[in-house]
Amino acid sequence: MSSDLAIRFEGVGKEYHVGAAQSGGSSSYQSAAERLAGAVRHPLRTARGFVRRPPSETFWALRDVSFDVQRGEVVGVIGRNGAGKSTLLKILSQITRPTTGQIAVYGRVGSLLEVGTGFHPELTGRENVFLNGSIMGMTQREVRSKFDEIVAFSEVERFLDTPVKQYSSGMYTRLAFAVAAHLDPEILVVDEVLAVGDAEFQRKCLGKMQQVAGGGRTVLFVSHNMAAVSKLCHSCVVLSSGSVATHAATEPALSHYMAMTDVDELGKPIAINSPDRLEGELSVEAIGQDGDDWTLELQFKGFNRVPRLGVGVSVAGPDGVTIAKWRPFTTRLSLPTFAGVQRLRFTAPGLLRVLPKGSYTCGVWFAETGVEMLAEVERLARFDAPSSDVHATGVVPLHGTDGFVCTPLQLELG
Amino acid sequence: MPATTSLNRPVDAIRRGDPPAPASTQPEARYLRPSTGWRAINVAELWRYRELFVIFAMRDIKVRYKQTVIGAAWALIQPIAFTVVGVMVFGRAAGVGTDGVEPAFLFYLVSQLPWMLFNTGLQTSSVSLVGAQNMLKKVFFPRLIIPVSAVMVTLIDLMVQFGLVLVVLALLPFLPGTSTFVPPLQVLLLPVAVLWTFVAALSVGLPLAALNVEYRDVRYVVPFITQFAIFAAPVFWPASRLPDAWRPLYGLLPVAGPIEFFRWCLLDTPAHPAMWAVGAISTAVCMAVGLAYFARMEDRFADIV
Numbered sequence: 204m205s206s207d208l209a210i211r212f213e214g215v216g217k218e219y220h221v222g223a224a225q226s227g228g229s230s231s232y233q234s235a236a237e238r239l240a241g242a243v244r245h246p247l248r249t250a251r252g253f254v255r256r257p258p259s260e261t262f263w264a265l266r267d268v269s270f271d272v273q274r275g276e277v278v279g280v281i282g283r284n285g286a287g288k289s290t291l292l293k294i295l296s297q298i299t300r301p302t303t304g305q306i307a308v309y310g311r312v313g314s315l316l317e318v319g320t321g322f323h324p325e326l327t328g329r330e331n332v333f334l335n336g337s338i339m340g341m342t343q344r345e346v347r348s349k350f351d352e353i354v355a356f357s358e359v360e361r362f363l364d365t366p367v368k369q370y371s372s373g374m375y376t377r378l379a380f381a382v383a384a385h386l387d388p389e390i391l392v393v394d395e396v397l398a399v400g401d402a403e404f405q406r407k408c409l410g411k412m413q414q415v416a417g418g419g420r421t422v423l424f425v426s427h428n429m430a431a432v433s434k435l436c437h438s439c440v441v442l443s444s445g446s447v448a449t450h451a452a453t454e455p456a457l458s459h460y461m462a463m464t465d466v467d468e469l470g471k472p473i474a475i476n477s478p479d480r481l482e483g484e485l486s487v488e489a490i491g492q493d494g495d496d497w498t499l500e501l502q503f504k505g506f507n508r509v510p511r512l513g514v515g516v517s518v519a520g521p522d523g524v525t526i527a528k529w530r531p532f533t534t535r536l537s538l539p540t541f542a543g544v545q546r547l548r549f550t551a552p553g554l555l556r557v558l559p560k561g562s563y564t565c566g567v568w569f570a571e572t573g574v575e576m577l578a579e580v581e582r583l584a585r586f587d588a589p590s591s592d593v594h595a596t597g598v599v600p601l602h603g604t605d606g607f608v609c610t611p612l613q614l615e616l617g
Numbered sequence: 618m619p620a621t622t623s624l625n626r627p628v629d630a631i632r633r634g635d636p637p638a639p640a641s642t643q644p645e646a647r648y649l650r651p652s653t654g655w656r657a658i659n660v661a662e663l664w665r666y667r668e669l670f671v672i673f674a675m676r677d678i679k680v681r682y683k684q685t686v687i688g689a690a691w692a693l694i695q696p697i698a699f700t701v702v703g704v705m706v707f708g709r710a711a712g713v714g715t716d717g718v719e720p721a722f723l724f725y726l727v728s729q730l731p732w733m734l735f736n737t738g739l740q741t742s743s744v745s746l747v748g749a750q751n752m753l754k755k756v757f758f759p760r761l762i763i764p765v766s767a768v769m770v771t772l773i774d775l776m777v778q779f780g781l782v783l784v785v786l787a788l789l790p791f792l793p794g795t796s797t798f799v800p801p802l803q804v805l806l807l808p809v810a811v812l813w814t815f816v817a818a819l820s821v822g823l824p825l826a827a828l829n830v831e832y833r834d835v836r837y838v839v840p841f842i843t844q845f846a847i848f849a850a851p852v853f854w855p856a857s858r859l860p861d862a863w864r865p866l867y868g869l870l871p872v873a874g875p876i877e878f879f880r881w882c883l884l885d886t887p888a889h890p891a892m893w894a895v896g897a898i899s900t901a902v903c904m905a906v907g908l909a910y911f912a913r914m915e916d917r918f919a920d921i922v
Contacts, residue, residue, distance in 0.1 A: 219920065293754075293919065294649060295649070296756070296757050297649060297757040298753075298754065298755070298756070298757050298919045299916070299917075299919045299920055300649065300650070300651055300652045300916045301649065301650065301651055302651055303651060304651075305648050305649060305650045305651075306648070306649040306650075307646045307647070307648055308646065308647045308648075308649065309644045309645070309646050309647075310644045311644075314756070314757070316755045316756070317755045317756075320751065320752055320755045320756045321751075321752050321756070323676055323680060325679075325680045325683045325684075326676065326679060326680065330676075330679065333672070334672060334676055337668055337669050337672045338669070338672075338752065338756055338758065339756060340666075340757075340758070342668060343668055343672075389644065
């Protein structure tokens with residue numbers, strides 16, 4: 204065994220049961236009455252079920268995942284929605300157990316799957332710092348000794364004795380992240396938490412993460428933010444359908460991820476699952492062009508009602524760098540309250556005229572009233588920007604080589 | 618470098634010019650493995666997280682009476698109301714007796730204390746896990762802390778109610794026809810009575826809390842249990858009214874023993890050692906079964922809640 208091993212995954216698998224009740228959407232448990240009704244309809248099957256659990260539909264969120272993380276290494280975990288990233292972190296954080304295999308962990312794990320877990324709206328900022336700190340595994344003494352630092356980082360000094368229900372969502376997030384940022388574990392596990400907050404705050408979080416990573420701490424970092432991953436991580440594990448597709452240094456891993464031909468086929472439904480908040484299925488009906496206009500047609504099947512569900516679209520280049528992002532916060536585009544099937548057609552007039560030639564991917568995301576992100580699907584579909592001879596020279600600008608945007612350029616001498 | 622399956626380290630380390638990892642002492646390995654079914658409660662882990670018991674209890678206490686007008690006085694409304702019902706219905710109308718406790722309202726008032734500790738503790742602990750489902754899915758700590766701290770909250774109510782009892786006892790000499798209250802020697806055992814009631818509430822609340830994670834029917838079962846228990850338990854009547862032969866058997870009812878024991882401690886009502894013994898054993902067995910079931914289910918909470 205290596206002396207500087209931090210985490211070793213050995214054949215880790217996680218199986219989930221998908222009951223009939225679950226596919227219906229919001230209810231993930233069966234009441235005794237439902238079981239009773241089932242018993243009346245299928246007496247024999249139920250009788251057998253008492254002896255042995257009835258065969259239910261299962262799926263493997265993770266399958267035979269093995270890799271090592273060395274001490275002091277900062278590892279990015281990337282993959283599409285449903286690739287098993289969150290499950291991996293949940294098992295590592297001891298929230299749930301693997302179905303097969305084992306993980307050997309050397310050192311204290313601090314995990315940050317969400318900021319502000321356990322925050323109570325009625326309690327003041329000060330009280331919540333202590334509460335949240337303890338929930339995440341700090342002792343009261345540790346919280347007390349870091350309290351001033353936490354408060355300074357959060358920039359909410361003036362409101363420390365105000366109940367957090369009166370905080371703006373930005374203040375709330377800042378305070379919550381501040382507590383989390385002062386966890387001091389040997390191994391830090393971070394889920395997509397940088398997606399919240401404004402740009403300034405995200406930059407600050409990233410800085411803090413960099414500081415942690417630079418301090419010789421072992422970090423496992425899940426993110427959709429490719430720029431953050433390539434900045435922070437030494438190496439990356441690419442997950443695909445629950446298995447490790449690649450485990451390599453960041454740059455090759457990222458390019459492998461980008462090249463992976465797992466952009467969904469048109470019409471194939473993608474599950475959107477943000478538990479208790481948004482559940483549904485998304486499928487791409489068509490993606491294409493209408494002159495210079497770029498269009499994306501989707502079908503969204505919502506299983507639960509979310510009032511004024513904000514929708515956004517993003518376009519990324521072949522290297523995964525986001526080129527355009529229409530955030531619901533700025534566009535104010537939202538769906539009316541509904542549960543059921545709805546067809547969405549996005550049009551970005553003139554987009555194709557300004558995109559250099561290349562292969563692009565687009566993604567969709569959902570947010571609640573434009574503030575909090577509920578779900579994001581990256582690399583939802585691929586499209587090609589046609590060669591557009593904007594300069595009328597026969598030489599077509601290429602993505603990357605000629606930048607991200609192309610427009611005609613005129614020269615006047617005077 | 619010893620044989621590990623890490624593909625990237627050498628390349629990556631060279632590329633970035635990382636210094637070799639310091640050769641400090643390797644921490645002990647911890648293994649995260651599939652659930653083994655029936656297992657023991659991890660006491661060392663509970664001890665490491667001991668502060669969290671108090672922190673959760675304090676949170677609930679702080680939150681409980683926020684934005685209420687009379688605050689903690691709410692803890693007194695129910696025992697006072699039930700004492701009135703006891704005096705009117707069970708004392709005057711039914712005449713079931715008070716084990717010789719004079720004045721009668723003292724019997725009913727004191728009975729409310731262990732009853733409410735049990736009742737409220739059972740109710741809050743049984744819904745505690747589902748109420749904390751977001752935490753169950755996002756962060757690790759021993760799950761046992763949630764239902765236990767839920768029962769701990771009711772101890773605060775008990776203290777407030779105990780204050781009321783003390784005031785009543787102090788005022789007794791001023792009531793016509795009553796004399797100064799002299800506590801019996803066994804009043805020193807009162808903490809044991811409280812502890813027993815606490816464990817009794819938990820022994821029922823714990824398995825119900827675990828069951829509630831999978832079957833929300835528990836929500837509907839608990840009010841039924843407590844409505845049934847308020848009459849089945851010796852809250853408004855003394856167990857000495859039962860035939861002597863039945864009384865030990867009656868001790869099987871989880872809340873019966875603690876209430877009788879509590880009253881004996883404070884009011885010197887007749888002692889029922891056989892019934893208490895049966896009750897203590899039944900509480901211990903219930904608790905052991907409850908803990909075992911909880912430990913078995915604990916690993917799956919995050920998946921099924």
